[in-house]
Amino acid sequence: MKTLTIKTILLAFVAIVGFSSLTKADDLKDRNIQYSVNSFVNKIKTGKSADLASILSEDVKFNMSRNGKIMTHGKKEELDFNKKNANVIQQCKVETATLVNTENYSLVKVSSIYEGFTREDFVTLIKTKNDWKITDVTTNFK
Template identity: 35%
Template sequence: MKNLKSIILGLALLVVCGAVKANPIPDNESLTATHAVNTYVDAITRGKLAGLNDVLDQTVKFSMLRGKKMLSFDKKQMMEFFKGDKNVEQTCTTSTDIVESNADIKVVKVDMKYDGFTRSNYVTVTNTGDGWKITNVYSVFK
């Protein structure tokens, strides 16, 4: 009986030590496609910038079609724009739809419906090996 208690105590100690020694989830594993899109939507519709810099790839390109004119912006320019709209809540209804999805890339359509027009953002999220990051945003106004 004494040996049985010692064996059970030893096994319990082994289980507890194994659980305590468990490795934390690396930061890049929290960078999922869903997290990247939700962070972008929070920034563009609510002015919430927490984590936005982390989900935007260094080479991200923002393109916007206004009438017949194409406007393009890089990450630095867009971060400055977002900082100007920090904590500004847009008066629109926002919806998201997955247009294309596979193991390496996702294209998500983010519609922002205002009174009188809709802004559609086609957000490309890519599995960069360093987590899912936004690599392209194409916006059109209808």
């Protein structure tokens, strides 16, 4: 009886481990994309950017259209700006919408809705070996 109980427990454990390893690649992809997007949104909403450096590619570009001019900066400038503005909480509602999602590419619109205007960030993510990195953020105001 004791052997049967041990075998049953062992079989149940193997079944659980086996089923958990059957997680779809798409589920894993979505979680990794979601982590990067959530970290970006957290930076916008709460000013907490501890994970920001890890989700940005080394050659990321931030493009902002203002008064008919396009202002562009890279990773170092973005991290410096966020360090200076750490923990600044924005009084806005943040919404995300996935516009394109393929095996190696995703385009997500992040809308920060303030009273009187909306800031839209179009965030491009590319799959690297182990995770998803933000490679481009284009900002528009409306």
